[in-house]
Amino acid sequence: MKHENKNKNIIVFTGPSLQPTEAKEFLEADYRPPVARDDVIKALRDNPDIIVIIDGVFHKAPAVSHKEIMEAIKKGVIVVGGASMGALRASELDDFGMVGVGMVYRDYRKGVIESDDDVAVVINPETFEQLSEAFISMNYTFKAAMAKGIINKSDFETLIKTAKSIYYPKRNYNKVLKEVDIEEKRKKLIQKFLKDNTIDVKKEDAIAVLKYVKKL
Incomplete structure (x- = not known):
C-alpha cells in the first residue's frame, strides 16, 4: 500500500x-x-x-x-x-x-x-442500541454452557430449536427460557450461567x- x-x-x-x-x-x-x-x-x-x-x-x-x-x-x-x-x-x-x-x-x-x-x-x-439477541450469539453461548456441563446435548438442541422458532425482534434469553421445554431446575442453572457468561460473538x-x- x-x-x-x-x-x-x-x-x-x-x-x-x-x-x-x-x-x-x-x-x-x-x-x-x-x-x-x-x-x-x-x-x-x-x-x-x-x-x-x-x-x-x-x-x-x-x-x-x-x-x-x-x-x-x-x-x-x-x-x-x-x-x-x-x-x-x-x-x-x-x-x-x-x-x-x-x-x-x-x-x-x-x-x-x-x-x-x-x-x-x-x-x-x-x-442503534440492540434490543433483541442475535441467534448466532445464543448459539455460541449455549455451546459454552454445554462445554461447562451446565446443559447436555439434548438440552442444547432444544434451546437452539426454541431460539430459532422465535421471530428475531422478540428473541432474547428470557423468552427462550420461558418457552423451552426443559425442567425448571435446569432452567435455573442456565439463568445463573447467563448472568456472567453470555457471548456477544x-x-x-x-x-x-x-x-x-x-x-x-
Whole structure:
C-alpha cells in the first residue's frame, strides 16, 4: 500500500454490533449507520480506499446489494466484512474479492448458519442500541454452557430449536427460557450461567474486523 493506514480514507458501516464510540478506540475512520441499499454507491463518491461493512439493514428496508459491493471492488476499493451483514455478504462474495473476517463469517461459509435471520436483531433507530439477541450469539453461548456441563446435548438442541422458532425482534434469553421445554431446575442453572457468561460473538467479530483493517 502507498501510505500509512492513518492516511487512508476508511468508511465503516456499523451500529448494534459495535457502537461508533467504541469502534473509534480500535480504528480511526468515517463511521456511518448500518448499511442499506445504495449506501455503498453513495460512499464511493467520497473516494474511499477501504469500505468496512459490519452492520446493515435486513427487513425494514432493502439490504445492501451484491452488485454495489462488486462495483466498489471493481473500482479498486478494499471491501471488508464481518460480524453481521458484513459476514453474510463476505461469505457470498469472497470468491470475487470481498474479505471476510471472524467467526460469523466462517459459520456462514461452512453452512453452520444460512439466513440473515441468524444475525438479525431489532435496534433503537436513534441510538442503534440492540434490543433483541442475535441467534448466532445464543448459539455460541449455549455451546459454552454445554462445554461447562451446565446443559447436555439434548438440552442444547432444544434451546437452539426454541431460539430459532422465535421471530428475531422478540428473541432474547428470557423468552427462550420461558418457552423451552426443559425442567425448571435446569432452567435455573442456565439463568445463573447467563448472568456472567453470555457471548456477544458479533461484537467480538466487529472488533476483529477493525483490528484487521488497522493492520492493512
